[in-house]
C-alpha cells in the first residue's frame with residue numbers, strides 16, 4: 141500500500157494563511173495586538189452577532205461563557221452525553237454539578253422531547269439547571285427553536301457549543317448569531333472548520349456578558365477608570381475585580397484565523413459536496429447514513445455512519461478494516477457519562493440509552509476540505525469491499 145494514510149480530519153493551510161502569520165511575526169505585536177480585534181469583528185460580522193471574544197481554546201471559551209452566565213457551586217449544568225468531554229467539564233471548572241439529556245436517535249443531537257420531560261421532573265424536584273449547553277453535533281444545529289423555548293420557560297441560560305458548526309446555519313440565521321442563545325462558542329482546533337492552531341471564541345449580543353468575558357479572558361483586570369472601584373491612581377493603574385485567567389489568544393493565531401475566515405464559505409461548500417458524495421456512494425450498503433434536519437444548514441464537521449447489527453459486521457471489524465486500508469476513521473463520541481471521572485460522580489451505563497446505542501455503532505469517516513474525490517472514492521470502495 142503506497143497510498144498516504146487518510147486521516148478523519150485535517151486543516152487546510154494556504155500560502156496566504158502562512159503569509160498572514162509571517163506578517164505578524166515581523167510586526168510589533170505578538171500578542172494582544174490589533175489583529176485579535178480584527179479577527180473578532182470578522183467572525184462576529186460573518187455570524188451576525190454584536191460581540192465576539194477570542195480566546196486560546198474552545199474549552200476556555202466554554203469555561204468563561206459558563207462563568208459569565210453566573211454558573212457556580214450549587215448550580216447544575218445540563219448538556220448532551222454525545223459530545224467531547226469539554227462541554228461538561230466547563231461546568232465542573234465552575235464548581236457546578238453536571239447532568240445530561242439523552243440524544244434524539246435520528247439526529248444524534250440533544251433531544252427536545254427528553255429535555256421537556258426532564259425539565260418537568262426537575263421543576264417538581266427543585267433541581268432545574270442554571271445553564272444548558274446544546275451541542276451542534278457534526279455541524280448540524282440542534283432544534284434550537286424548541287430548546288430555547290423550553291429553557292426560557294424556566295429562566296435557564298443557553299450556551300450553544302458550536303465547536304462543530306462554524307459556518308453552519310439554522311432557520312436562515314448563521315450559527316453564532318445567538319438568535320437562540322445567550323452565547324455561542326466556537327473552537328479553532330485544526331480538526332474543526334477553520335483553525336488558529338489552538339483557539340476558540342465566544343459570541344454574544346449582550347454587552348453585559350461581553351464585558352464579563354473580556355475581563356475573565358485576562359485575569360479579571362480592567363483598565364478603564366470609568367469602571368473602577370474608587371479613584372484611579374494614575375495612567376499606569378489597573379484593577380483586578382474578578383478572578384480571571386490568562387486565556388488570551390496570540391496575534392499570530394488571530395492572523396491565521398482572519399485568513400481562514402476568508403475561506404470559510406469555500407470550506408463549508410466543499411464539505412457539503414463531500415457529504416453528498418458519501419450519501420450517494422454509500423447508498424444501498426447496510427449502514428445508517430446521517431439524517432438532515434430541514435431547518436439546519438450543516439457545516440459538515442463530521443460524516444458519521446452507523447453500523448447496525450444487521451450489517452453482518454461489527455463496528456470494531458469495520459473500524460479495523462478501514463485502519464488496515466490506511467483510512468484513519470474515528471469514533472465520536474464515547475458518551476461522556478461513561479468516562480471514569482463521570483462514573484465516579486454517580487453516572488451509570490444505561491443512564492442515557494440512545495447515546496449508548498448510537499456509540500456502539502458509530503464511525504466517523506474522513507471529512508475535510510482537502511479530501512480529494514479520488515481519496516473519497518477509495519474510502520467508499522473500501523467500505524463496499526468490507527461489507528460485501
Ligand SMILES: *Cc1c(COP(=O)(O)O)cnc(C)c1O
Pocket residue numbers: 197198199200223224226227275301303304327328329338339340
Ligand atoms: C473541539 C471541541 C471542544 C473543545 O475545543 P478545543 O478548542 O479543543 O478546546 C468542545 N466541544 C466540542 C463539541 C468540540 O468538538
